[in-house]
Amino acid sequence: MPAKGKHRRPKSQRFTRSIALAGTGGAALALPLMGATGAHAATPTATVAKTATAAPAAAKKAAGTKTYAVKAGDSLSKIADEQNVSGGWKKLYSDNRSAVGSDPTLIHPGLKLTIGKKAASGSATQSSAKTTPSSTKSAATAASTSSSSGYTLPVEGATVGTGYKVAGSMWSSGYHTGVDFVVPTGTTIKAIAAGTVVSAGWGGAYGNQVVIQHADGQYSQYAHMSALSVSAGQTVTAGQQIGLSGATGNVTGPHLHFEIRATPNYGSDVDPVAYLRSHGVAVG
Numbered sequence: 001m002p003a004k005g006k007h008r009r010p011k012s013q014r015f016t017r018s019i020a021l022a023g024t025g026g027a028a029l030a031l032p033l034m035g036a037t038g039a040h041a042a043t044p045t046a047t048v049a050k051t052a053t054a055a056p057a058a059a060k061k062a063a064g065t066k067t068y069a070v071k072a073g074d075s076l077s078k079i080a081d082e083q084n085v086s087g088g089w090k091k092l093y094s095d096n097r098s099a100v101g102s103d104p105t106l107i108h109p110g111l112k113l114t115i116g117k118k119a120a121s122g123s124a125t126q127s128s129a130k131t132t133p134s135s136t137k138s139a140a141t142a143a144s145t146s147s148s149s150g151y152t153l154p155v156e157g158a159t160v161g162t163g164y165k166v167a168g169s170m171w172s173s174g175y176h177t178g179v180d181f182v183v184p185t186g187t188t189i190k191a192i193a194a195g196t197v198v199s200a201g202w203g204g205a206y207g208n209q210v211v212i213q214h215a216d217g218q219y220s221q222y223a224h225m226s227a228l229s230v231s232a233g234q235t236v237t238a239g240q241q242i243g244l245s246g247a248t249g250n251v252t253g254p255h256l257h258f259e260i261r262a263t264p265n266y267g268s269d270v271d272p273v274a275y276l277r278s279h280g281v282a283v284g
Contacts, residue, residue, distance in 0.1 A: 070111040076104055078231040083115050108227040108244070151193045151279035152239045154222060154258050158183045159284055161255060164271050177269040178221070178259035185226050185254040187245040191236040192220050192276065198264050200228050200242075206257065207249025210242050211264050218275070219264050223257040224249050 068079060076089035085092045093104045096113045107113075158181040166176040195214040203209035206223035210230060213219050226246025230236060247254040260275040262268040273283045 065114055065116040068113045068115050070107050070109055070113060074107065074109075075229050075231050075234075076100075076107060077234075079113065079115075085115065107229070150238050151276065151281050152190060153276070153281055153283065154190055154192055154220075155181045155183050155187055155245065155256055156190075158187070158256070160273070164269075164273060177266070178223075178257050179272050181245075181256040181258060183245045183254065183256055185244070185246045187256070188241050189222050189225060189243050189245055189256060191238060191240050191242050192281070193238045193279070195220070195236060197230050197232050197234045197236060197242075200231050200234075203249065205250040207251070208243070208246065209249075211261075212236060212242075213264065217262075218270070219261040219268075220272075221257075221259040221261060223259075224251050224255065226254075 080089040080092045161180040161182040195212040199211045208225040209223040225243045228243040260272040
């Protein structure tokens with residue numbers, strides 16, 4: 001029995017100590033441990049981490065951005081109007097400057113633009129949504145290229161290739177209805193005088209074309225363009241960029257087909273070289 005009691009006593013003491021630890025010191029240790037666990041779950045660091053993870057998705061949803069692919073005949077002002085861009089073409093240009101480049105008039109079919117992107121802080125306030133991108137530099141351009149009569153060449157430094165009235169079976173009328181200025185794709189095309197754009201877009205055999213009505217009632221036509229910078233109804237000034245030369249439509253190579261017409265339609269052509277010269281423009 002003493003041996004048994006001796007055996008039981010140490011066991012009883014160990015059991016008692018275990019209970020005591022659990023009931024006193026154990027509780028004192030357990031409470032901070034539980035508190036620490038709870039505190040860890042609610043620490044600002046954990047909250048920030050969770051918020052930071054969710055922030056990009058929330059920001060993206062709030063921004064409501066979408067991508068727009070530029071089409072033939074588009075301009076930043078036209079896209080801004082159609083897509084209801086708050087701030088107009090200037091806001092659209094500001095948000096896509098890295099894609100468009102330094103000249104807001106040089107956009108081309110297939111270019112991807114972001115619509116609804118939040119402008120970077122410190123960007124300029126957009127004051128005029130109805131002003132076209134080209135008009136911001138039209139005055140300086142016109143001053144340097146226009147004659148005293150307010151007319152200018154549609155392209156600078158270009159030579160005339162095929163002249164007016166040249167006969168041939170390749171033209172449906174039996175002769176060339178305008179003149180061709182030999183220029184590579186991407187050359188700036190300018191309005192020869194102030195006027196109103198009556199059409200801008202696809203013109204069948206003429207490819208991408210622009211037709212402008214001038215104050216004297218005559219119309220100028222610019223065909224086979226690779227990109228357009230204006231839209232129908234827009235007012236332009238002499239020397240203002242209206243697009244880029246190209247090789248769209250029925251062509252054998254890049255050039256600008258240029259016509260002067262008595263009406264906006266095919267078949268009312270007049271001699272374009274004689275017309276320009278009558279307005280003081282030298283044609284090489």
